[in-house]
Amino acid sequence: MYEDYYTPVPDIQAVLSRIQFDETAFPPDLAHLEKLIYAFQTHIPFEDLDSSWLNQPLRLDIPSLYEKLIARKRGGFCFELNGFFERFLKDLGYECYSVFCRIIRGRDFLPPCTHRGIIVNLNGSSYYCDVGFGGPQPAGPVLVGNSSAAQYAGDLFRTEPADPDWWTLSYMNKSGWWENILQFTLQPQNPAEFIPVCFYCSTNPDSLFVKTRLVNLRTESGSKSITDNTFTEHCGGEVHSAVISSELEFRRILQKEFDITAGGRHNT
Secondary structure, eight states: OOGGGSSOOSOHHHHHHHTTOOOSSOOOOHHHHHHHHHHHHHHSOEEOHHHHTSOOOOOOSHHHHHIIIIISOOOBOHHHHHHHHHHHHHHTTOEEEEEEEEEOTTOSSOOOOOEEEEEEEETTEEEEEOSOOSSSOOSSOEETTOOSOEEETTEEEEEEEEETTEEEEEEEOTTSSEEEEEEEEOOOBOGGGGHHHHHHHHHOTTSHHHHSOEEEEEETTEEEEEETTEEEEEETTEEEEEEOOSHHHHHHHHHHHHOOOGGGOOOO
């Protein structure tokens, strides 16, 4: 029943083509890991449209994720994006695994673990990697166990120990102080372990991913996003927002800005 959660990606070259990665054969090193994360974030959007708009069930097995993210050129949220990216990295020769995370940004309490992150072990060091957060996320790997900051796309990120079992990922916000984003554990999790929490996040009426239509994509100059009926573009330090006035306009923006067609189909 769960065998497909552990199968290789059907076509590595198709994934590289989807993220417009120029190289087809390369070593699993840190430099290429940085490039892969950035390419994934700038070509495959974070989005929750199956649960917030289309009322479609989510599947986390690799063939289903490949069909959605690569063949149909859709996006997904953390359990889909990071789950697929982890398998993709393994197939490229990286040593990596998924971990549970809890989002603590803007909260003064410890919430349950409702996020999936990735740990990559490389040259004796561990790196936190994420292509499925949808908010402030590093556009490259962040070294675990070193409070020195890593800079990607103009943003600074760092990890610090929270307690013996957890680490905190934070970033330098626009006000100039370190803001905590999430906490993660280094305990490896099997892909099937994320099925229950993914089901909860995608079906519970109180879940953000059920109540709110979210789409987000990193761009070379910033990012563009949809939050319910508002389209926002960050470009070169400037922010432009517009109200989406109708369902037709929503579908038009989806296709024009994110290359997603209504119902999840991609025009070829």
